[in-house]
Amino acid sequence: MALYTDPTAGFSILYPVGWVYEAEAGVAFFAKSEEALEAVDPSEVLLLVVFVGAPEDVEVEFGAMVTAQDLLDNVLEDLRGEEGAEIGEIEAWTFGETPGLGVEIGWIEEDIQFRGYLIVAVDDEVAGVVIGMCPDADWDAAWPVFRAMFQSLELFAPEVPEPVERGPIQPGEMVEGTLPLGGVDIWYFEAEEGRYVNIRMDAVDPGTLDAYLELYDEDGAIVAENDDGGDDTNALIADFPVTTSGTSYIHALTYSGEGDYTLSLEISEEPSTGGVIEYGQTVEGTLAEGAEHGWFFEGAEGDVVTIAMNALGEGLDCYLELYGPDGTALTDDDDSGERLNALIEYYELPADGTYRVIARSGILGGAGPYEFRLEQTEMVVEGILTYGDIVTTTLEPDTRHHWLFEGEEGDVVTISMTAVMDTYLELFAPDGVRVATDDDSGGDTNAEISAFALPLSGTYRIIARGYGDEDVGEYELALIGP
Template sequence: MRKWLVGSVLVSSLMLPLAAFAQATPTPVGEPVVEATTEATEETQVVPPLGSTVNTTPISIGDTVVGELTEEEPVAYYAFTGEADTLVTITHRSEDFDSYLVLLDADMVMLATNDDGAGDLDSLITFTLPEDGEYIIQVDSYGHYNGSTAGVGEYELSLATIEQDVIEYGEVVDGDLTTSALEAYYVFRGSAGDSVSITMISDDFDTYLYLYDEDGFELAYNDDGAGNLDSRIGPFTLPSDGDYRITATSLSHSSTGSFTLSLNMVSLEQIAFGDTATGEISGGSPAYFSFDAAAGDVINISVDSEADTNMTLSDPYGYVVISDEDGGAGNNPEITDYVVSSEGTYTIAVGSTFAEAASFELSLSRAEIPSLNDGPLTLNFSSSGNSRTAVFTAEAGQTITLTLAASTEFSPNVDILQGGSSLSYGSASYVTGFSLTLTVPDDGEVRFNINDYSYTSVTVTASVEVTE
């Protein structure tokens, strides 16, 4: 695989004016910070007075230095000179206080900030320098930066450039996260309109993915979109021609271990309510379908295949909202009575559980939410299908009791709504029975959103009793 080593860094010792510092606002140039924070405002940030200067200490690329923040000197500054398009990573760790990092340009304009990007209470900035020139690292504590009690104690600061691997469509690469490299970086060339899927899988840690455009703006991120603790971004449609960067890391930003990363350009087939589509799965890559839905739509999705298949449903923002593996006939997935929460385009991914080639049929239909006015309902839950919805038409002033009776222990989480407002909420852990009682404020439909967080297969009988 080809590798790109991005840039080089020189260092200097500077005395710089702070005239622009208090008036500066974050500039959307270069690489945004992992978990960059914006909670500090101009009113709460503790900064030196206008027109003053700061003493800086030089730091060399590849250096790790140790320092100390004290009550007398609660902040430290380090200086380096960098070249445009250099991708740098700055890590600030301390066992004594909650660390905070700020990266500034020579005019003391803030370019990036970070609180806990390195995991625990440690800070990490990953940033592409926008131009040749001098840059300042502000080593701080979270309390001092936000105008509260300053953290004091020893710290460790590291500055490095980052090697980015080139990955191409259709490629699968192996990688490792280590204590000295808690993120891995990949670059690919894409064209406007490309629909891409990026998948990260690890047996060692909970994965996390980010996608940035060539200007460093975050386009998408994902935690568990590939199922289990694995991540998948996409299908995501690239907005323009250019280079895109993938950041592969762990959810905690502190875990280590091996992973595989794959990048694919995928086709996205349209499917409408009432349609049945056919598809093929090959090479372990899912097949993708999209459809438009409105908030409140109740949908059923099923897959019919001779292979063992699975399915995920992602919302318009790319989040996996529900998944299933064996909820349907045979070894096929089925999503039933799912209530759409927001208007937009949803994506269905149909995959092969054992990465085998398979053909399948996919059906999408609207459904009516089952009503408890006609009597008790049987609701089936599984590890991947843990959400069900039912309704009951009531009159204002009626007192109603929802009762859930389970075949085995389960962990119900129930939200009762009317007109979009929550009337009552309750939960329990590892019980076989559960109930909620409330008085209905208005005439009309009452909705019961029922989730089971035991993530086991369980059959639940739901019923409503009315007390006038």
């Protein structure tokens, strides 16, 4: 067995000699082959996934918890909605000095019966979720391997290096630095309102360092971030608009790995990619692999917009992100258009000002030409709901239904959409930010946003739609409140 240690996440584990691994942002994947590791696919070979970090980081992914039982309940809640879910007897484990629990589980996915063993652990300084999985037919051979890995697992307090203040960086300048595992270098620059900022971070050896960038404003609020917008796994924040003159701070950090890097800054009066677009316009662009384009438009509070990004050819998975005048991320979309095209439809703008749309590739990546369209549209409201309402209506082809309801901050609501078709729900807060989505949590292919605490008081909007263009027909929508 070989030893793997991640001091910044807070764990060590032994894994079989000949296996391969990949670590990124608190998650480590161990697999029997490179093919399974690249696909994160346990359907062919053994796969073990480790998610370990400070308790507050684990809570972001898995929900609030105080004990290992709380964390286990959170993880199993999602599993119980899976087809063919099986949950065995819960067993006590200890990982170093961290108490934990383990349980054998099973489920069916794409007609394949899977078997796995789930580990959770929690103490004051570290928490984690670990799962070993494979096809059910391979479980008898896999379990001794997974058990040996679990028995070797030790959790400890994450050792996060202190950020290093590196100093100023000037437009047109390239600086150099070295990052340890989990390290952060902080650089700063001055920029005037109305300018556009391009920041590039390149690893000297991309094989050892996956670069990551964060940009903070003068008040310490994060306004932009990027992982792989540059070449390979390098980071690029492109055409970020400066909305207030002053000092901005660049955090150069590692998504995974460690090593040397270069950092460069450019400030211009016009965007270098994308550009300005107005209502009713359709423009074209060409995305390089891993790149992103910034498009800007002027909008007024209450404007309802539709933004579409369509690939012109094969090989590009389109993705859209919409940011408000203050830099707040409002909504995003991957495949709501036809095929792999992106579509943000009937979105009501929350304020007057300049909006930014990032056009980039989605999870499937790709590169090539695309068409970008911005329209001011009229949203037709299907109806106004109150808590306890259950309505039935029919979804026609190429339509989405918009439902409104009034809610108070702290109200816990459940929204369910039940039909023969595959349903999908989106929930938007009064400030226009999409706060929840769901596909199949209601069982089978029904959507359910369950026990969601409303973050603000005001008018909320529900989008009820089919998961795909072919999903049409009658559905029942229920809104349950406090």
